[in-house]
Amino acid sequence: MDLLNIGGKSFSSRFILGSGKFSLEITKAVIEQGGAQIATLALRRANAGGKENILDYIPKGITLLPNTSGARNALEAVRIARLARELGCGDFVKIEVINDSKYLFPDNAETIKATEILAKEGFVVMPYMFPDLIDARRLRDAGAASIMPLGAPIGSNKGLLTRDFIKILIDEIALPIIVDAGIGKPSQACEAMELGAAAVMANTAIATAKDARLMAAAFKSAIEAGRTAYLAGFGRVLEQSAEASSPLTGFLE
């Protein structure tokens, strides 16, 4: 069976649901329709014991992926991750260190520092990053359990703007590469999976759809189709230029 393995857990779904932009009352339905087994959770939104606490809306059995959104440097991310653990959110953590309020780009350098600290503390660290190969290697060496490169700026719905760089990470880093931000349509999620991404995370595209439940179902199908195509292996025609009809090296004696 084709499973996604992260941090000692196995998942049959490769669709990770971001939850920050949803109406909470439909979160459960969206998770079900999308078949997601992992859902992110912005700890800063968790209102334990208070009103509209997202933790009350995520169904049991779903692996929580608390994120450190709001952290502006490594130490803040570490603090939030520890809080998440204390709150009983488990050991998975998505590191988000953002020091740019306009584009919300991740700060790779601080992310690497946070990853190193948290991996040593036994967290299953899934860092969100700008897809840079050198930094991805550093994250791997720091103990990351997966790498989450952005496809496009958060919320932009622009798709795989960083396609070629993500492909390099997929080729070079032996960790699950999960495309995180920017995915706006199921076709883009499918494309990421065809490339060999291990999973896709989406939030805005679904949260802002006219019918979020239906869009979640569409993402589920697209991600499955992309994964199946990747496993099937594309014909050489698509991977390389067309084959010549007569041998190019036929002149050799």
Added chain:
Amino acid sequence: MSTTQKSDHMKYLADMEIIDSDIMNAVLSQTADYDYTAYQKSDVLNALKKDVIDFYDYRALLSPAAEELLEDIAKRARQETRKRFGNSVSMFTPLYISNYCVNQCLYCGFNCKNKITRGKLSYDETESELKAIAETGLKEILLLTGESKKLSDVKYIGEAVRLAAKYFSTVGIEIYPLNSGEYAYLHSCGADFVSVYQETYDTDAYELYHPGGPKRVYPYRFNAQERAVIGGMRGVSFGALLGLHDFRKDAYAAGLHAYYLQQKYPHAEISFSVPRLRAYKNNAENNPRDVREKQLLQVLFAYRIFMPSASITISTRERAGFRDNVIGLAANKISAGVRVGVGGHESEKKGDEQFEIADGRSVAEVHEAILNKGLQPVYTDYL
């Protein structure tokens, strides 16, 4: 000859920190060049076609020509709001802890020459007000004072911030401008967000509306947000008091002010507010003049499209029906359970109001209204 010599409103007073910044000059010179009659509908339509708009487009969006295209602009604004904030609408409430004031702002109920009941909350009273507000479920609070370094000094405000931080995950302050060291102090007490509104960006009009008090010093107020960021504050808010002067130019300037600050400090979280003039005690006639709801909406849209990542707050200066419709469309933050006198949440108010509010709904009522719009009330967004 005049018998009283007015102080130079462009000159800093002793004790006012001067920082190295060219933002004010950039904003003032560009605003002086803004002739909003020079734009046509075609300029607006061109702006709406672009992925990211520039200064020229922003000017067009604030021009009279854009009023006729408000529906098209609304569609774009809504798209930007949803991209950045999804369905989320943050909730908060203000708490006035003191209304003593030494300024003479001609449009404000707290003007020291206006005969109103003055008062301030003791620490105990502050705490019981905070408790009462926390019981409504809110997690974000904005502490406000008038300007009086004698009766509401930084130390007093700092203690109130400390108390607020016990009950709320987010504490903002809307007080008189401070030096960066004082902002750093209040940050250490638990405040992370600072609101300062320039009222009008026109230096001559500013001089007329501020005949006395330290607020008269224009550049010190202008650079307050930057000093707050230098002091370690996480976010700063911008806005002009619409209806006071030329609202198109003032809104343009407020946008530029925020834009340049964001460029210089990419980590700073930017917010806008769009206060319109309101009636207050002893001045029932105070009104926003040419800024009707349509123009207000135009300003909201222009801010949203020019700076899509900025937070936009809609206050109780506007009626419920207007507020309920602009959340999710341009605004992403709304106040609820609002009192604008001193205290008044838990016990009798200790001082009169700054202005008359237009939406007195409780936290539960605003919560319900947000849900009814298909949006998500958010109580905590910070830790």
